[in-house]
Amino acid sequence: MADNYANTADKSVLWDWLTTVDHKKIAIMYLIAGTLFFVKAGVMALFMRIQLMRPEMEFITGQTFNELITMHGTIMLFLAATPLIFAFMNFAVPLQIGARDVAFPFVNALGFWIFFFGGLLLSVSWFFGGGPDAGWTSYVPLASREHGGLGIDFYVLGLQVSGIGTLVSGINFIVTIINMRAPGMTMMRLPLFVWTTLVVSILIVFAFTPLAAGLALLMLDRIFGGQFFIPGMDGNVVLWQHIFWIFGHPEVYILVLPAFGIISEVIPAFSRKRLFGYSAMVFATLVIAFLGFMVWVHHMFTVGIGPVANSIFAIATMAIAVPTGIKIFNWLFTMWGGKLTFNTAMLCASSFVPTFVLGGVTGVMLAMAPVDHLYHDTYFVVAHFHYIIIGGIVLGLFAALFYWYPKMFGHKLNEALGKWMFWLFYIGFHLTFFVQHILGLIGMQRRIYTYLEGQGMATMNMISTIGTFIMAFAVVLLVFNVVYSAYKSERITERDPWDARTLEWATNTPVPEYNFAQTPQVRSLDPWFYEKVHGDGTMKPAEPLDDIHMPNGSILPFMIGLGLFIGGFGFIMMNMENPIVPPLLVVILGAVLTFGSMGLRSIKEDHGYNIPLERIKKIEKEAS
């Protein structure tokens, strides 16, 4: 084996980050990229709310507004929530199962760079005549070649590329969790966050592939004249909706299940109690994921699929409330009888529970197919899914950020600022979205850029806009907190600043690149807590201290991503009026870059490097 010991310190910082395959560094890159996209889409939301502040405002035009809703939704789901969740999965999952890295470190980096370049491709649409404007669902015919502008091509190719990144990351997590667990870490001892990661990764494999197929159809329609969605050529408009929602509904669970997992980590840690009904929680996760694939038609109750199908899908949708209810009550009873510490992480995690219930009950109301004819495509729906996404996913992400931050960066975030952030965000959130339920019921349909005077919608829209600004201010506070804490917060070197329960807290802070000097032997659920109570407070090693074999960094993932970006852009150029460079040439350039890098990877084998024993001993000694 090659023994060319490569220390990361020998490389320049930029090169190190561009080539890293370390799951902890990739996690931080996901975190930064996700935050940037989150802020960007948040600013779009502010613009939209300013436009809707008063009836018949003329702040932005209908066309711009449509581009904003599309980009806001698309970015928030694909380029903000997904990478932020991946950030915590990447960071926590290998540590929580006692592994040195993920199964395919190279593929992990590949997933990040492909996602990143896909997001970039979508984002550059603003410089080429405007963003996509057919909503994040891009329903045909509005998105087909006859009616949709160039922006839709950026949507199609951008999502296609970033979807590949998400897909390979999902495969990677599945293999990691199944093959890379430390000895004794049985499936029923996995932390719930790992369980949800596993289930979500399976969902990704089965949901992002139909999306890839659907986007391919739309691309063929737009660029090569495919007739799938053209009624005059015997195509079918509703086909797109089926394919999109077969992906789209599981996508909701892809985002919300990891949040469930985070909550299931944070609540036990700050209640000092094990998760109530662990096996029921696992079972509920599996049932939710399974049912998540059986309910896509509930997005299409008004399409005219027929009463039989509508009834079946309505009942299936309602059924999801049962496992979700199990989770809610299990969280409540985890806290019941515990010793609760309300720091920022716990505030976010615990308030998640009642907030998510508010989003869940409107979900059941929406599941009643006939009454959905009233709610469908109104602000009632907008309110519902923001309660799920913000009240569920974003609160979960905030909890995860405050909880894992010390392990990731070696210092805590400021608590006082954190609590201000939480309360402002929480109040702003309810102010923004609660009234939107009623707006929907009094006749405000979704995706409208303005509303007429005298329809009774002015006051509540004003309230909603004010709430949005309060939320925006809270996010500014959070960003300030990150900067402030980086300079002012006390450095920590202890392993376990929260007195928590799972394996990631058994590693040194900061986490060395090999994570665990010796793979730990797991003896129980919540293994770290178990050793603290029943053992001597350290993990029992499952192997002798020895050299550790690690994979080399590589620039190829970056190059493959870049190639896909260029190739995708080439396809979009085929629809441009004056592309300057022949589009086919650009496509070929991208393909050569991508497939060439893949070939290079195949031909030039990477044997990795060994970290010698003395160095490990030195690092371990410094840390303790």
Next chain:
Amino acid sequence: MADSVDMTKGLPSHPERATLDGKNKFLGFWVFLGGETIMFATFFGTYLGLMSGTADGPTSSDIFSLPLVFIMTMILLTSSLTSVLAMFAMKKNNFKGLMVWMWVTVLLGASFLGLEIYEFYEYYHYGLGYTTSAFASSFYTLVGLHGAHVLFGLGWITTLLIRYRSAGITLTNAPKFYVASLYWHFIDVIWVFIFTVVYLMGVGG
């Protein structure tokens, strides 16, 4: 430890799964094929939904020529068989057998692809362009995607064959060959479905 496989008695009986790396590749690839299956299922669904939408263009029974498709099917099935023989050879540590059977697989795959291109050419001249109708678009997309998979598989296996032309069977390349042959089987299984759903149903109405 991951790489501590006892090699003193020659290769282990399953060289492709002997190391953790090999196990990961093995599992990861199965998961990938699971995703591919769903993707193909979506295209099958699209085809089934649109197959009657011929919009005054040729219909499936107008154009499909079963003898040709049958020959193509036989060629692809045989190539699947030869890749199995290659895997048997690999397990018996017979490197030469592995190489020979894999090259035969590549040749059969290439002739399948040639026939498919000929087939599309014929249809095109009969009046079934890509944009003729929803049926035409979905037919070319589904079958063409399969063809693209065959092409990718050929490129992949050829790369492996050239890269390891004189390396012998090792714990590094055994999983690679194994996974490539798995991919080849997958392509074959998809073709069986295409033969049934597209061609047999298309001719039988």
Next chain:
Amino acid sequence: MSQWKRLLQYLTAASVLFVLAGCGEEGITALDPQGPQAQWLYDNMLLSLYVMAFVIIVVFVLFFIIVAKFRRKPGDDEIPEQVEGSKTLELTWTIIPIFLLAILAVPTVTGTFILADTDPDPEGSEFTSGSGSSGEEELDEDEVAEDGVTIEVTGHQYWWQFDYEEGFTAGQEVYIPAGEKVEFELHASDVMHSFWVPALGGKVDTIPGITNYLWLEADEPGVYQGKCAELCGPSHALMEFQLIALERDEYDAWVEEMSEDPEEIQDTGEAERGHEVFEEQGCIGCHAIGGSGSAAGPTLTNFGDREAFAGILEATDENLEEWIRDPESIKQDNDMPAYPEESINDEDMDALIEYLQSLTILEDE
């Protein structure tokens, strides 16, 4: 004290809901239902709200007890009992929700089928108490269908076309008889739209290449605001229309008037000139009047009766002029060309408006 702050916040929010329940504008809001379908939707929304309120209360009460009771005191290092779970409790919160959902599942299924039965019925819908085509009446399906009103709806970017069985077309405003179950046959010409009259019932999408059906019934005569509820382009927000319910005899009279060719133009000089302008400018190329002319734009047969211009503007002469002068500034991306002063001078514009306003069908007003 933070838990009380939060409690207060939720209580305010909840009371706001009930205050606003009577809010919104009559004729638009679904919270003031004006027909049997809307009433049924409203009732079942309340039913689900009550069931869900029960769930919310249970969760919130538990949550506040927990927050108040189980806080860790400073310096308290005791480890609480590590409870694994409880079969009884977990079964409880599995089975009770199933019962709650069963309560909602029954109206869900029955309602779905009643909504899907769109056959028109002058007696009113199944939701209308005391009438409706139940029992023996179902045998006379043909007869019922003959009497009932079916209206073809076509969604265009960004206006609505209504074709009646009697062979005439109306644009932007759809007239129906009050107290009858009316069937709508829904089409779209370009992209998807969704046909929605919130005060009367649910919405159904209009889809190119596919025909959908919807029924609505208005209890009382009146004007009801309609909306497009599916994103259809830049002016999606402005694709509103009016549904006007008339008493049956008035409706019959209206249908008869609409079916006739309007040969006699009220020749009040200025309107006469307006008619000439209308023909000179080629308006007829898109806007038909009484069956003659193209249907590329909304029919103007009964333009003088319009409750709103372009679906959204108050029906005044000034608004009409503004619309004709520069439609793009009002509805982005719509098909109507602009007629600035160079093409129609002020005098002709007044005449044109006079003419258009004279195109009335209804007797009163």
